[in-house]
Amino acid sequence: MVVSLDVTEAPPRFVRLISDYSTFVGASVCFQCLVTGSPRPSVRWYKDGVLLEGDRYCAQEEQNGLQSLTIEHLIQSDSGQYKCIATNRAGTAETCAVAVIPALFNSVVEPAKIIEKAEIIQVTAGEPAILEYTVTGTPELKTKWFKDGKPLPTSKKYRISFKNNIAQLKFYATEMQDSGEYTFEISNDVGISSCTTSFTVLGQSSRKHTSNIICPS
The missing domain is CATH 2.60.40.10 (Immunoglobulins)
Known part of the structure; x- marks a missing residue:
């Protein structure tokens, strides 16, 4: 069948x-x-x-x-x-x-740019510290943080935030091993801008030290 x-x-x-x-x-x-x-x-x-x-x-x-x-x-x-x-x-x-998808800013796409750099800070071990940058640019803006040339890992020792075009790296209580070269980078589809801070944390008995901020022109 x-x-x-x-x-x-x-x-x-x-x-x-x-x-x-x-x-x-x-x-x-x-x-x-x-x-x-x-x-x-x-x-x-x-x-x-x-x-x-x-x-x-x-x-x-x-x-x-x-x-x-x-x-x-x-x-x-x-x-x-x-x-x-x-x-x-x-x-x-x-x-x-x-x-x-209409263009923004009167058809001008604005590249990412740092317009206000981190202020000069003085840090002694145990003190809090904040690195802050104000940026501009057409969304979507992407931020990155680096220490000594490597991506900054997640840690409970500090908080990273980006809101209203202000980026912050906030240390709750600095330690001497936090010393290093910190780089902040902001980017979008049409531009990239970065700034590096030489950040030193001194011991309690040492005098406070002013950080050296190096930003490309």
């Missing part, structure tokens, strides 16, 4: 469409849609008719048919029409949306 299996094919169908976005330079977007079909459709993403490829575009697919496209650190040229096309041997379907 021959058993015949009736396999039903179904063309792709979007049961959830991607949505338009209006956001700003430096932000991120995530287009999401839900597609069905049998056999399971393959999906490709396009912008203004051009297939999206490269590390900037993160396309993901879930087992339930949920599709997503994430783009981080947006620039103005990311504005345009985005399209998701699903295909299987039974047919093709598509869904479209528009992303609008």
